[in-house]
Amino acid sequence: MLTFSKYQGAGNDFVLVDARHESFEPLRERVAALCDRHRGIGADGLMMLEDDAQSLFRMRYFNADGGEATMCGNGGRCIALFAHHLGIGGLHKVFRGMDGLHTADLLSVDEAGTGATVALGMIDVSRVDRLGNSYFLNTGSPHYVEFVQELDRLDVKTRGAQLRHDQRFAAGGGTNVNFVEWVSDGHIRVRTFERGVEDETLACGTGATAAVLAAVLDRGSRLSQFRVDVPGGTLGVRFAAHHEDTFTGIVLTGPARKVFDGKIDANFL
Numbered sequence: 100m101l102t103f104s105k106y107q108g109a110g111n112d113f114v115l116v117d118a119r120h121e122s123f124e125p126l127r128e129r130v131a132a133l134c135d136r137h138r139g140i141g142a143d144g145l146m147m148l149e150d151d152a153q154s155l156f157r158m159r160y161f162n163a164d165g166g167e168a169t170m171c172g173n174g175g176r177c178i179a180l181f182a183h184h185l186g187i188g189g190l191h192k193v194f195r196g197m198d199g200l201h202t203a204d205l206l207s208v209d210e211a212g213t214g215a216t217v218a219l220g221m222i223d224v225s226r227v228d229r230l231g232n233s234y235f236l237n238t239g240s241p242h243y244v245e246f247v248q249e250l251d252r253l254d255v256k257t258r259g260a261q262l263r264h265d266q267r268f269a270a271g272g273g274t275n276v277n278f279v280e281w282v283s284d285g286h287i288r289v290r291t292f293e294r295g296v297e298d299e300t301l302a303c304g305t306g307a308t309a310a311v312l313a314a315v316l317d318r319g320s321r322l323s324q325f326r327v328d329v330p331g332g333t334l335g336v337r338f339a340a341h342h343e344d345t346f347t348g349i350v351l352t353g354p355a356r357k358v359f360d361g362k363i364d365a366n367f368l
Contacts, residue, residue: 100362100363100364101116101121101123101362101363102116102117102121102360102361102362103115103116103121103133103140103360103361103362103363104116104181104184104357104358104359104360104361105140105142105357105358105359105360105361106177106178106180106181106355106356106357106358107177107355107356107358108173108174108176108177108217108302108304108353108354108355108356109173109301109302109329109331109332109333109334109353109354110300110301110302110329110330110331110332111143111171111173111174111300111301111302111303111304111331112141112142112143112358113142113143113144113145113146113171113173113174113177113178114133114134114140114142114144114145114146115145115146115147115148115177115178115181116145116146116147116148117148117181117185118147118148118149118159119148119149119150119156123147125145125147125159125161125165125167126165127164127165127166128165129165130145130161130165131163131164131165132367133145133363134163134164134165139367140361140363142163143162143163143293143296143300144160144161144162144163144168144171144174144295144296145160145161145163146158146159146160146161146171146174146177146178146181147159147161148178148181148182148185148187151194151195153195153200154193154194154195154200155182155187155188155192155193155194156178156182156187156194156195157194157195157196158174158175158178158194158195158196158197158201159197160174160196160197162293162294162295162296163295163296163297164295164296164297166295167197168197168240168295169196169197169198169239169240170196170197170198170201170221170222170238170239170240170305171239171240171303171304171305172219172221172238172239172303172304172305172306172307172308172351173302173303173304173353173355174304175196175201175203175219175304175351176203176217176219176304176351176353176354176355177355178194179192179194179203179205179217179219179355180205180214180215180217180355180356180357181357182194183205183208183215184212184357190204190205191203191204191205192204192205196239198222198239199222201219201220201221201222202219202220203217203218203219203220204217204218205217206218206352213356213357214354214355214356214357215354215355215356216352216353216354216355217352217353217354217355218350218351218352219304219350219351219352220349220350221238221239221305221308221349221350221351222238222239222349223345223346223347223348223349224236224237224238224312224344224345224346224349225344225345225346226344227312227313227316227344229316230243230267232245232246233245233246234309234313234316234317235267235268235274236309236312236313238305238306238308238309238312238349239305239308240275240305240306241268241271241273241274241275242274242275242276242277242305242306242309242310243262243265243268243274243275243276243277244277244279244309244310244313245262245276245277245278245279246278246279246280246281246313246314246317247278247279247280248280249280250278250279250280250288250290253278253290255278255290255291255292255299256292256298256299258276258278258292259276259278259291259292259299260292260297262274262276262292263275263276263292263294263297272294273294274294275291275292275293275294275303275305275306275309276291276292277289277290277291277292277303277306277307277309277310278290278291279310279313279314281314281318282328284318284320284322285320285322285324285325285326286325286326286328287310287311287314287325287326287327287328288327288328288329289303289306289307289310289327289328289329290329290330291303291306291307291329293306299330300331301329301330301331301332302329302330302331302332302334302353303329304334304351304353307327307329307334307336307351308336308349308351310327311325311327311336311338312338312346312349315341315346316344323337323338323339323341324336324337325337332353332354333353334351334352334353335351335352335353336349336350336351336352337349337350337352338350
């Protein structure tokens, strides 16, 4: 039997496995089966918490299609809360992702202990490519950002799939796609098509981060803190410094919540 936990951050949901104590080989078909919403547990991705020699733990992230990916911002907040529930570290944590070290601060934990607001340190960004009126950048995962009007009427799945497989991004295995609508300076709305899920998700943390940095460049905003409304809730993105295409001290803040614990028969896998 495989013991797992289910967490979600702004509707972005994940299967989490404590790989320090669970013997789990993340074969592509196995991860995809667990993430299947009709025949498995159902999730946008799967994360493994592993021992790490230089930090509290290592985060390994797999998309719903079973492929190992780089960073997931909502997943990073969820695994920080998962580590908290496992008794790893205090309210401030340092852990390793595929893209490097991250900090996570549990700013508040609810009375039941199942939910928290988490501030996650993201990697610095030193390059933003302008593609006409759109942008391409890496915030831990690659993201294409396009500004639109009437966001609610957009066919995100169809348009997102087209851009996700655009030949411009083929060398990097494709890209995540974000459609952004301005509300006001410091406030945007975002819908995201995620590669590996191959559909729109309720939230994408690295996507929200990419959208904010692109928005700053697009409008020449002097603000360093933004509200980002996504279908699954609200996220906050701030940065400490910005010079031309370089952003440092980036922090993604938002909710994380434990949904349930479970066990699944190994025969299923």
